[in-house]
Structures are given as C-alpha cells and as structure tokens.
Amino acid sequence: MTTTTAAPFDVETVRKDFPILSRLVHGDKPLVYLDNAATSQKPRQVIDALVEYYEKHNANVHRGIHTLAEEATALYEGARDKMAKFIGAPSRDEVIFTKNTSEAINLVARVLGDAGPGYRVGPGDEIVITEMEHHSNIVPWHQLAERTGATVKWLRLTDEGRLDLSTLDSVVTERTKIVSMTHVSNLLGTINPVDVVVKRAREVGALVLVDASQSAPHLPFDVSALGADFVAVTCHKMLGPTGIGVLWARLPLLQELPPFLGGGEMIELVTMEKSTFAPPPHKFEAGTPPIAEAVGLGAAVDYLTAVGMDAIAAHEHELTRYVIERFAEVEGLRVIGPNTAENRVAEVSFALEGIHPHDVGQILDEQGIAVRVGHHCARPAVVRYGIPATTRASFYLYNTHAEVDALIAGLDRVKRVFT
Structure with missing residues (x-):
C-alpha cells in the first residue's frame, strides 16, 4: 500500500x-x-485498508490462537500504537478506542459519577463547560449533574467569538470538580487557550477534559502539551472511518477509575460471586471492538503523518x-x-x-x-x-x-x- x-x-x-x-x-x-x-x-489508502482487512484478515481480536485472529489483533493493536504516537500519548495504554467523541465524553461523565472518593462528582460539586460547546460536551454533564446533585456552570463568549476569560477565576473555583471544554469550536472555528484554563483548574485541583474533535484533524497535536487529564477525538473527521473515536487519559486516572461498560474482554476474572477487571486500556473496551474501523484509522494516521x-x-x-x-x-x-x-x-x-x-x-x-x-x-x-x-x-x-x-x-x- x-x-x-x-x-x-x-x-x-x-x-x-x-x-x-x-x-x-x-x-x-x-x-x-x-x-x-x-x-x-x-483517501484511497483508507478505503483499501478496510477492503484488505475484510478480504484477508477478518476475525475477532485477542484470545484467538489461529492465524486470522493473530493478524486481526496485530492490526487492531497496531492502530492503537499509531494513534498513541500521532497524539503524543506517553503510553499506548492511555489510548482507549470508543465509538466517537460523544461516547468518550459520556464515558468520563459516567465513571466520575461512579468513582471512589477523590474523583467522584457529587452534591455541591461543580462542573464547568463553555458556551461554545457541541451538545456532546453539554448533555453528558447535564445528565451527570442530574444524577449526582452537582451543578453545571460555564464560561461565556465574547461578541468576536472568543472565550471570555474575564470570569475564569470566579467560574472555576474550589468547588469545581472538572472543566470540560472544546479545543476548537465546531461552530466558530475558534482555537481556545486551553493552557490558561488548565492552569486555573490546577490551582483549584480540578480535572480537565478537552474535546479535540475539531483540532486533531487540522493542527499538530500533542496531548502532553495540552496538559489536560482527558482528551476526546472522533476519527471520522480526520480521514478515518465512522464508528471509531479515541479517549486519551492519564494512566493513573484510568487505573483508578471504574469501568464504563461490563462484558467480555474487559475482565480479569469472573466468578459467580464477583468480577475483577483488566488493566487499561482493555478495562474500558467491553465486547467486540470496532476492529475494521481501527484498521482504517491506522491508515488515516499514516496518511496524515506522511503529508x-x-x-x-x-x-x-x-x-x-x-x-x-x-x-x-x-x-x-x-x-x-x-x-x-x-x-x-x-x-x-x-x-x-x-x-x-x-x-x-x-x-x-x-x-x-x-x-x-x-x-x-x-x-x-x-x-x-x-x-x-x-x-x-x-x-x-x-x-x-x-x-x-x-x-x-x-x-x-x-x-x-x-x-
């Protein structure tokens, strides 16, 4: 190819x-x-990768010992390696495949409501978003607030379409548990000063999630440089197939937070009495994953990297x-x-x-x-x-x-x- x-x-x-x-x-x-x-x-390279996978390598991943299963697993995990490098992830184990950005943000919102002390969002806590968010970065936080008794607050917009940071210190406070913001607005095209918001969040001990749906396809991108705790990417906007996205998160967080969905592949041990869970990233990838879509994503990353x-x-x-x-x-x-x-x-x-x-x-x-x-x-x-x-x-x-x-x-x- x-x-x-x-x-x-x-x-x-x-x-x-x-x-x-x-x-x-x-x-x-x-x-x-x-x-x-x-x-x-x-591009043709992504289309060809999908066709080649289905024609030559189609099988379920992990656990299988036959040739096709091993080939499919290598392609799937190879795509994780490529995506980790593309976004500057310190560890491949920090890259979780999801369906899209919406699922990635829902994953974080759900597990923060179920988390243990320290990360759990509960009554009296505050969730901060911005007025320029896509609904996928608004609705899950409304739902979390309704489930837990937390409150949603937001940073407003200027007339010019920029984020109004004049109220940053009064909106992001010691009560803030998480700030969730877009890196680039899908409506306005604005590139937000994530570093400024992250600095304030760190001062009050809040987590930060960045929606990178509109930035990862267009800008040189490094999750470590962003300084956030979570970064969500949807891959169909960056030449990849539909039906696959990525949640990146700091590995210590992933190790401590509870899983999102239960089922096959995400377990360590299951008895009739209880279940224990696999380490990240598989802890958050229950069931048969989007294998072909990951293969196509790997080809898309290759393409973008080459250009x-x-x-x-x-x-x-x-x-x-x-x-x-x-x-x-x-x-x-x-x-x-x-x-x-x-x-x-x-x-x-x-x-x-x-x-x-x-x-x-x-x-x-x-x-x-x-x-x-x-x-x-x-x-x-x-x-x-x-x-x-x-x-x-x-x-x-x-x-x-x-x-x-x-x-x-x-x-x-x-x-x-x-x-």
Whole structure:
C-alpha cells in the first residue's frame, strides 16, 4: 500500500487520493465538498485498508490462537500504537478506542459519577463547560449533574467569538470538580487557550477534559502539551472511518477509575460471586471492538503523518485567510465568530441578511456545493449570537482556492434568487 507524500504540500496531488472528489452531482456539477467539520472524505489508502482487512484478515481480536485472529489483533493493536504516537500519548495504554467523541465524553461523565472518593462528582460539586460547546460536551454533564446533585456552570463568549476569560477565576473555583471544554469550536472555528484554563483548574485541583474533535484533524497535536487529564477525538473527521473515536487519559486516572461498560474482554476474572477487571486500556473496551474501523484509522494516521500536520495546518490557514477575505466582498454576509484567520481553523459559519440558512444550503447544493446548515449541535452558541441557525463552510487538506471562489459564486446566485 502506498501513502501520499507532499513536500512541499501539493493540494492537487492530495486530491487524487480521494475518489469521491471526482464525483459529479445533480447530473453535471463537480462536487465541492465543504462539510468537513461534520465528516471528512476518505483517501484511497483508507478505503483499501478496510477492503484488505475484510478480504484477508477478518476475525475477532485477542484470545484467538489461529492465524486470522493473530493478524486481526496485530492490526487492531497496531492502530492503537499509531494513534498513541500521532497524539503524543506517553503510553499506548492511555489510548482507549470508543465509538466517537460523544461516547468518550459520556464515558468520563459516567465513571466520575461512579468513582471512589477523590474523583467522584457529587452534591455541591461543580462542573464547568463553555458556551461554545457541541451538545456532546453539554448533555453528558447535564445528565451527570442530574444524577449526582452537582451543578453545571460555564464560561461565556465574547461578541468576536472568543472565550471570555474575564470570569475564569470566579467560574472555576474550589468547588469545581472538572472543566470540560472544546479545543476548537465546531461552530466558530475558534482555537481556545486551553493552557490558561488548565492552569486555573490546577490551582483549584480540578480535572480537565478537552474535546479535540475539531483540532486533531487540522493542527499538530500533542496531548502532553495540552496538559489536560482527558482528551476526546472522533476519527471520522480526520480521514478515518465512522464508528471509531479515541479517549486519551492519564494512566493513573484510568487505573483508578471504574469501568464504563461490563462484558467480555474487559475482565480479569469472573466468578459467580464477583468480577475483577483488566488493566487499561482493555478495562474500558467491553465486547467486540470496532476492529475494521481501527484498521482504517491506522491508515488515516499514516496518511496524515506522511503529508505532515504542519503542512496541513499551513495550507488550511491560508484557505481561512482567503475565505474571510472573499466573504468581505459579499454584501450582507456576517461571519459568526472571529473575522480573522488568527487563532482559528478553516471552518467559517456565516449568515446572509434576509435569507434563511436552509435556503442558502439548498441553492448551494443545486450547484454542487456541500455545506452544513443549522445550529451544528451547538445551539447555545447560536442563540448567543441572536440567530436561528448558520451556514457553515468547513475546509480540509484537499480543498482549494478555486473551491472558495466557487462558494462565493454560489452565494452570488443565492442572493440573486432571493432578491
């Protein structure tokens, strides 16, 4: 299997690895895929890895002593090794495979409610989130608070789409048990100053969880540098298959916290009277895991590593600068979030004056341009800016300046239809 390399970065070479990008939609319209914050497209290398696994190695992992089982196990655990290296994990045993970021955050929220003294969230404790969170980083904490009698508090947003840290010391206090925040907003594209929040959390003895769904695919990434206790990543946004994500956590925490689900593979010993549990990461991976998905993820990590995350980040930063520059030419267009390429990634939400985002999305789709419309599972942030929904254009390593131009031309057509 070959893997694309691009040094220097060559977007046209990269695009050749993605079969879907050559597709026509609505008969004769070239696909312009700008919905990468929802899910990314997959390179041929990932597709081939999935096919090869099912054609040659398909078996359940661990325990089996036959050839296929040993091959499948090696591929599955090899993907863990690759992901550990990709995110800078000090130990492969700190990498837990989950279904997605939502499951990873739910895992943490559930086990903190069940944990022993020291980590357990209970009555009088406080959980801190931010106003820009995806619902997957809001709802599990509401549920934890309802189960335990804890209280949810949050850091608010500025008008410019940045995190308002002026109240950090009064929101994160000695009562705070955990701070859970996104690294990059899926609505605003904002890159948050995680280090500042982590420093305050450490001062009061609180844990920190970082949702890296929108940062790990786009930026050079190191969990140790983040300084958090937990980091959640969903892998379908970083060229991998759907149905697999990763929870990274500090190994001492994983060793002390109780398991999330019970069943096969996560046990040490089961008798009719009691069960004891395997060490991490298997303690948190009950049942048959997403084996093929892990194999595909391993191929995605290989691909991103070969292209280079620094090169990807630089390419996307230039795209961000260009799209914001071009948006300034569109009369009545309001960027929701930072109106600059600094400290943000290449996903830009916007509103067109007098035109509902659903209408914008429909007219763009007729021209072959795929964007996302709605509140993007971040309704509190949308409400904060006084709008019902936005249109979001989100870019990745295979997007081009020409596709930005196609979007601008598409918006001109939208305006002609509705004016």
